[in-house]
Amino acid sequence: MSLQTSPSPAIGLPRLIAGGLVRYGLILALIAVFAAFSLITPTFLTLANLQSILVNNFTLLAIVSIAMTFAVAAGGIDLSVGTAVDFASFAFVSLVLAGQPVAIAALAGLAAGAVVGAFNALLISGIGVSPFLATLGTLFIGRSVQQLLTNGGNPVYLPPNGVPDAFRFLGHGTIAGFPVPLAVAIVVIAAAAVVFARTRFGRVILSIGIQPGVVRYSGIAAPAHVAVTFILVGLIAAIAGLILTATVTTYIPSSGNAFLLNAIGATFIGTTLSPLGRPNVGGTVLGALLLSIVANGLLLTDLNFYWQQVGTGTLIFAVLALSFINRKAAGGA
Helix, strand or coil: CCCCCCCCHHHHHHHHHHHHHHHHHHHHHHHHHHHHHHHHCCCCCCHHHHHHHHHHHHHHHHHHHHHHHHHHHCCCCCCCHHHHHHHHHHHHHHHHHCCCCHHHHHHHHHHHHHHHHHHHHHHHHHHCCCHHHHHHHHHHHHHHHHHHHCCCCCCEECCHHHCCHHHHHHHHCEECCEEHHHHHHHHHHHHHHHHHHHCHHHHHHHHHHHCHHHHHHCCCCHHHHHHHHHHHHHHHHHHHHHHHHHHHCEECCCHHHHHHHHHHHHHHHHHHHCCCCCCCHHHHHHHHHHHHHHHHHHHHCCCCHHHHHHHHHHHHHHHHHHHHHHHHHHHHC
16 A cells, blocks of 8 residues: 655745746846846936836837747747838838828838738748748848838938827827827737637647647647738737837838847746746736836946846846746756
């Protein structure tokens, strides 16, 4: 007769602590960074600066990071999210400059981002190119196309007296005192959360990322779901392109690529919030917020720009490394 014994408290406690660090390490890092900058820089905790973090740092990064989350959740990655941002921005500002209604220009911008996603979908689901190589190729092609469209990379400006009210409202307007760009980001985040948590499409995408072979043999059209996912990635990234353009009233070629690495970082930092290390909307949002706070705080310290990049990279590495170490400890304790 075998005897069943309960786990020893000496073993259970380290596992519990390690598991807590895995699950909540991102939140602890967010609190620690926020507290550190509050002590180091007196202007960090001012209302104006906190609003600047949310509107100027967090909003666009969060939207692009949500787009990246869909790609990573499907077991791939999208290195061309910046290209979708740029194409949407170019289409938007060009049509507004041509005198088209802002609504028509915005739809054209969204369509341009979706076209980038559709091109990736064709390469990945239609031809079978890996997401990394397909989107890397789209990144290079997109950069060259932008140079050709702008005579070597010249910005496209809207004249100050030619900015429509609706265009200005998207970038700088408020609804009951709440900034419109941040409101759009919240809508995108909420919609993505619903897709992953409440829809069959979201569950299939997560399943493809975890066990693509099982999904394929279950009769689900995995290539079609992946194709729709990458089109959706381009569409979401295009929303960031519209807001970016409306904020600065200018299209600057390849400016969308500035979000690429941070979007990847936010997405993978966000996986530490999942017990299984999977991409998730909540984790991505916290990852984007963490990187936004770090970018703002380092800027306030007057640190050299390149050292700011070193600091951001070190933080990403530290969070991911700590999560990996603690996850191993939790599993082996």
